[in-house]
Amino acid sequence: MRNTTERRFMLKHLELLLLMVLLPFGIAQAQEVGPQDATAPAVDSSNPSDSSAVSLDTALEVVPPVEIAPPGAVTVSDFPNDAGDHLLVSFEPSPDEALGILVYRIYRRTPGATDGTEEWAVVKTVAAGDHTEIVDGYDPDYLVTQGTQYEYRVAAVTADCREIPGEVTVAQVVGRGEWFHTEKLKVLIGCIIFISLIFYYFKRAQMCHELYLRPIPGIDAIDEAIGRATEMGKPILYVPGLSGIEDVATIASLTILNRVAKKVAEYQTPLRVPNRDPIVYTVAEESVKQAYMEAGRPDSYEANSVFFVTDSQFAYVAAVNGLMTREKPATNFYLGMFWAESLLLAETGSLSGAIQIAGTDAITQLPFFITTCDYTLIGEELYAASAYLGREPKQVGSVKGQDACKGIVMTLVTVGIILSLVDIFTGGATDPSKSLLLKLQGLVDVTSLE
Amino acid sequence: MYETIGLWVAAILTLAVFSFLYKENPLYRFAEHVVVGSSLGYTIVITYQRVLYPRLVEPVFLHGESLVLIVPAMLGLLYVTRFFPRIAWLSRYPMAFLLGMGMGMAFPYDMQAYILRQIQATLIPLYTPGAPWYNTLGAVVIVLGTLAGLIYFFFSKPHKGPFFGFGSKVGIWIIMIGFGATFGFTVMGRISLLIGRVQFLLSDWLGLLH
Numbered sequence: 176m177r178n179t180t181e182r183r184f185m186l187k188h189l190e191l192l193l194l195m196v197l198l199p200f201g202i203a204q205a206q207e208v209g210p211q212d213a214t215a216p217a218v219d220s221s222n223p224s225d226s227s228a229v230s231l232d233t234a235l236e237v238v239p240p241v242e243i244a245p246p247g248a249v250t251v252s253d254f255p256n257d258a259g260d261h262l263l264v265s266f267e268p269s270p271d272e273a274l275g276i277l278v279y280r281i282y283r284r285t286p287g288a289t290d291g292t293e294e295w296a297v298v299k300t301v302a303a304g305d306h307t308e309i310v311d312g313y314d315p316d317y318l319v320t321q322g323t324q325y326e327y328r329v330a331a332v333t334a335d336c337r338e339i340p341g342e343v344t345v346a347q348v349v350g351r352g353e354w355f356h357t358e359k360l361k362v363l364i365g366c367i368i369f370i371s372l373i374f375y376y377f378k379r380a381q382m383c384h385e386l387y388l389r390p391i392p393g394i395d396a397i398d399e400a401i402g403r404a405t406e407m408g409k410p411i412l413y414v415p416g417l418s419g420i421e422d423v424a425t426i427a428s429l430t431i432l433n434r435v436a437k438k439v440a441e442y443q444t445p446l447r448v449p450n451r452d453p454i455v456y457t458v459a460e461e462s463v464k465q466a467y468m469e470a471g472r473p474d475s476y477e478a479n480s481v482f483f484v485t486d487s488q489f490a491y492v493a494a495v496n497g498l499m500t501r502e503k504p505a506t507n508f509y510l511g512m513f514w515a516e517s518l519l520l521a522e523t524g525s526l527s528g529a530i531q532i533a534g535t536d537a538i539t540q541l542p543f544f545i546t547t548c549d550y551t552l553i554g555e556e557l558y559a560a561s562a563y564l565g566r567e568p569k570q571v572g573s574v575k576g577q578d579a580c581k582g583i584v585m586t587l588v589t590v591g592i593i594l595s596l597v598d599i600f601t602g603g604a605t606d607p608s609k610s611l612l613l614k615l616q617g618l619v620d621v622t623s624l625e
Numbered sequence: 626m627y628e629t630i631g632l633w634v635a636a637i638l639t640l641a642v643f644s645f646l647y648k649e650n651p652l653y654r655f656a657e658h659v660v661v662g663s664s665l666g667y668t669i670v671i672t673y674q675r676v677l678y679p680r681l682v683e684p685v686f687l688h689g690e691s692l693v694l695i696v697p698a699m700l701g702l703l704y705v706t707r708f709f710p711r712i713a714w715l716s717r718y719p720m721a722f723l724l725g726m727g728m729g730m731a732f733p734y735d736m737q738a739y740i741l742r743q744i745q746a747t748l749i750p751l752y753t754p755g756a757p758w759y760n761t762l763g764a765v766v767i768v769l770g771t772l773a774g775l776i777y778f779f780f781s782k783p784h785k786g787p788f789f790g791f792g793s794k795v796g797i798w799i800i801m802i803g804f805g806a807t808f809g810f811t812v813m814g815r816i817s818l819l820i821g822r823v824q825f826l827l828s829d830w831l832g833l834l835h
Contacts (some may be wrong), residue, residue: 359733359737361741362733362736362737362741363733365736365740365741366732366733366736369736369740386781387781387782387783388780388781389779389780389781389782389783389784391780419727420720420723420724420727421723421724421726421727421728421730421731422727423728423731423735426724426727426728453704454704454719454720454723457704457707457716457720458720458724461717461720484661485661485664485665485668486664486665486668487660487661487664487665487667487668489660490660490661490663490664490665491661493642493656493657493660493661494657494661496645496657497649497653497654497657500645500648500649501649515815518815538803538807539807539811541804541807542804542805542807542808542811543808543811545801545804546808553800554778555778555780556778559780574780574781575780575781577780578779578780578781578782580740581775581778581779584740584743584744584775585772585775585776587744587748588744588747588748588768588771588772588775589772591747591748591749591768592751592768595749595750595751595752596751598750599751599752604750604752604753604754605754610750612748612749612750615748616745616748619741619744619745619748620745621737621741621742621745622742622745624737
């Protein structure tokens with residue numbers, strides 16, 4: 176009995192021992208198989224002989240792609256009011272557009288390229304259902320050349336990236352330039368009216384009609400500022416702006432420079448004109464030289480009084496600021512076009528104790544000049560300054576003509592106010608078709624040119 | 626190595642320019658001359674590489690195409706005559722060409738952008754039924770402000786009387802309010818430039834900010 180009990184106890188321990196030995200092997204085996212079900216057979220999808228992979232592929236091929244009709248006819252017409260470098264391309268969309276067409280690709284090539292020398296180029300991609308007319312020629316990589324006949328092809332692209340090409344169409348027209356941009360007729364009429372008014376007042380001024388000009392403090396102060404520099408025996412600094420010669424503000428500034436230089440020549444005061452633009456520099460030099468000659472003092476002209484600094488904006492500012500602190504000019508003129516440097520220049524000038532007169536048509540820079548300068552010519556006052564200084568009939572006439580132009584603008588705005596009030600009482604404020612104000616607005620509408 | 630040298634040069638030049646805030650000094654003068662000289666040299670190289678070479682030298686002299694470009698090139702060369710007093714007058718031709726072209730191109734553009742477009746933007750309904758009250762107020766300020774501003778810039782009439790006197794006063798107020806708003810907006814932009822420079826010194830150069 177005791178032997179039987181001992182044998183059972185020994186067998187039980189032997190089972191436990193075997194279990195403990197086999198357990199690590201089992202765990203190791205399970206880890207080698209990984210997260211897959213160890214009982215499931217491994218599937219190699221790359222092996223075509225594998226039955227599971229074949230069945231998946233077949234399942235995909237069973238669903239045939241939907242037959243989609245290609246896009247229809249392509250019509251090419253000349254784009255109006257251009258230099259012949261644009262074409263208007265329209266196409267008929269695919270009748271099966273709703274069956275999964277995402278976009279249309281418009282291809283172009285030159286007909287001589289049918290031998291394969293030139294590939295089709297995608298000139299535009301438009302979303303399906305968006306629009307079926309494009310203007311070809313805006314893409315700088317695929318410019319349209321005037322007089323060249325192109326071939327076009329439109330292809331529909333489906334959601335599964337299939338491309339269904341349409342027929343190749345030889346463009347019915349070639350790009351032709353127009354001599355007159357018909358949509359600019361309003362601009363032409365405006366130019367004619369304004370120029371006529373200015374010429375009319377030119378004529379009136381030349382016929383010795385006394386034309387009144389109201390005083391502008393900034394312009395009246397120019398003589399005073401030159402006189403101050405003369406009395407102090409210090410130079411005058413004249414900055415003609417940082418823009419090019421094509422800028423109206425620069426041209427106005429150079430005209431004023433001529434007047435200032437004439438006074439400076441009369442008073443024998445040193446003048447410093449640093450320039451940023453090389454062409455403005457040459458014109459400024461000519462202008463100052465001419466002024467000294469007109470003042471009867473060509474010998475007083477200093478060749479180094481007008482000089483070129485650099486065309487880098489802030490390097491120029493650094494140089495002019497250095498000049499201001501070293502030479503301490505008694506008067507600083509900043510007349511012309513300015514950008515971010517306006518405050519840097521005017522603040523340094525203010526610290527150096529100079530009397531400062533500024534003028535620009537840059538709206539964003541005027542506040543800085545107003546806060547740091549003694550006098551500021553705001554916008555058009557800069558253009559008028561030259562006429563004020565010279566009092567020549569032609570220039571005074573031009574200022575008068577410009578006032579007449581402003582009168583026309585004011586009349587139009589006033590008529591607009593009246594029509595807006597009339598619209599409130601006649602229902603035009605709610606119904607655009609009845610609005611008299613919108614009709615007037617249409618007369619000056621130039622938004623299509625933007 | 627070169628990056629470190631460049632970093633130190635940039636930092637020292639920045640501090641040299643900032644030293645101007647104290648007063649004009651030799652360090653600032655050195656930085657000023659360096660920046661003027663290097664910017665000019667840089668411009669000459671860039672002008673040749675990006676303008677003269679691809680637009681003139683390459684097409685005309687290397688490929689023999691676009692021979693018409695020789696005409697503006699000759700016109701540009703006339704500027705060089707300024708070095709020779711006897712024929713310096715020839716340099717006036719390109720100047721006259723540029724001035725005429727600048728004016729001719731600017732006039733129709735300005736008529737379109739600064740006159741017709743501005744008139745159109747001013748011809749707006751003063752009152753739109755259903756729109757909030759501040760829309761009406763905004764429209765009235767735009768229209769009357771434009772009129773008052775135009776009155777201020779009338780030069781051939783004395784600013785006296787109820788129309789020109791009062792109108793010009795309102796005009797200059799409107800202009801000054803506009804300038805005040807512009808001033809504040811631009812100052813904010815300038816401060817961000819200063820912050821950028823201080824960040825460069827503290828972060829890139831000294832490594833104090835991360």
